[in-house]
Amino acid sequence: MIIFSIIYLLFLCAYFVTRVGDNIKHRAINKTILATMYLVYAIVMFHVGGFSGYHYVMMAALFLAYMGDLFLIFDLNRGGDFFLAGNVCFATFYLASLKAANVPFVNYFWIFIIWAVLISLFIYLAKKYPNVLKLGKMKYPMALYLASITLHGLLGLVSAIFIGTTPLIVMGIGSVSFMISDYILTLDRFVIPKRKWLIRCNSLTYFVGLLLIVLSLGL
Numbered sequence: 001m002i003i004f005s006i007i008y009l010l011f012l013c014a015y016f017v018t019r020v021g022d023n024i025k026h027r028a029i030n031k032t033i034l035a036t037m038y039l040v041y042a043i044v045m046f047h048v049g050g051f052s053g054y055h056y057v058m059m060a061a062l063f064l065a066y067m068g069d070l071f072l073i074f075d076l077n078r079g080g081d082f083f084l085a086g087n088v089c090f091a092t093f094y095l096a097s098l099k100a101a102n103v104p105f106v107n108y109f110w111i112f113i114i115w116a117v118l119i120s121l122f123i124y125l126a127k128k129y130p131n132v133l134k135l136g137k138m139k140y141p142m143a144l145y146l147a148s149i150t151l152h153g154l155l156g157l158v159s160a161i162f163i164g165t166t167p168l169i170v171m172g173i174g175s176v177s178f179m180i181s182d183y184i185l186t187l188d189r190f191v192i193p194k195r196k197w198l199i200r201c202n203s204l205t206y207f208v209g210l211l212l213i214v215l216s217l218g219l
Contacts, residue, residue, distance in 0.1 A: 001218055005211065008037050012207050019203050020196045028073045035069040038062070038210045045217035054096035058217075061089035065210065076189075080145055083182075087148035090175060094155035101163045108158040115154055119147045134190050142186065153179025167216040174212030181206035 011034050018027040042062045046055065064086030072079025098108065123143050126133045135142055156175025159168050184202040192198065 001215060004037070004041055005215065008034065008207075008211055011037070012203070015203055015207070016200050020199055024073070031069060031073060034207055035066050038207075038214045039066045042214040042217055045214065049217060051217070054093060054100070057089050057093045057096065061086045061093060062210075062214065064089060077141075080141070084145050084148045087145075087152040090152040091148070091155050094152075094159045094172075094175075097159050097163060097168065098155075103162045107162055108155075111154040111158050115147070115151050118150055119143060122146055132191060138190070142190070146182065146186065149179050149182045167219045170219060171213050171216035174209045174216065177205045177209030177212065179209075181209060 011030065015027075015030045015034060018030040021027065039062055042059065046059055051058075064082050068079045068082035068086060070079075071082060123139070126135050126139045126143070130136075133139075153176050156172040156179075158172075160172025181202050181204075184198060184205060188195065188198045188202060
């Protein structure tokens with residue numbers, strides 16, 4: 001785990017350079033290596049750990065994230081479709097985990113209220129300030145995508161809080177980091193584009209989030 005994490009983080013450091021560089025080939029190779037690393041590690045840990053049942057949904061989520069990473073290099077919309085489906089799988093996994101741990105719904109129903117408020121606020125701001133949130137025809141597709149990643153992240157948070165096992169805490173933190181990365185990506189794409197520091201923050205929170213999620217499978 002330590003060796004894998006070190007190598008992964010070294011490639012992530014390299015990605016901080018290739019992601020903002022002009023050579024798309026180097027960027028694509030670098031990102032493909034990172035994505036393949038987290039997926040292969042997850043597959044190995046899945047089999048070694050003897051997981052079954054609803055954990056297959058987690059593996060589906062990671063595979064969809066992997067496909068999203070590959071498509072996102074060249075096509076934002078197709079990559080986003082894979083990530084949206086992956087977020088639905090992540091959210092389903094957390095709901096199944098909460099049910100398996102016998103956590104009463106009354107303990108975490110409030111996250112759905114926060115979720116609805118956040119997405120409603122995003123749609124309101126997108127309509128109210130079109131010159132700030134330069135979404136154009138992407139307003140509703142982005143609202144749908146942000147709804148999926150926000151639900152994913154919030155359910156990861158409540159799973160970490162109310163289940164409280166080490167794997168779910170680490171995984172939940174990873175999902176929150178993943179969620180933050182997509183809010184940063186939204187800023188980069190539609191509010192203040194082409195800021196290298198913002199792009200690197202997106203890469204950091206995303207790939208560290210995925211790292212934590214897959215590492216949790218080995219804990």
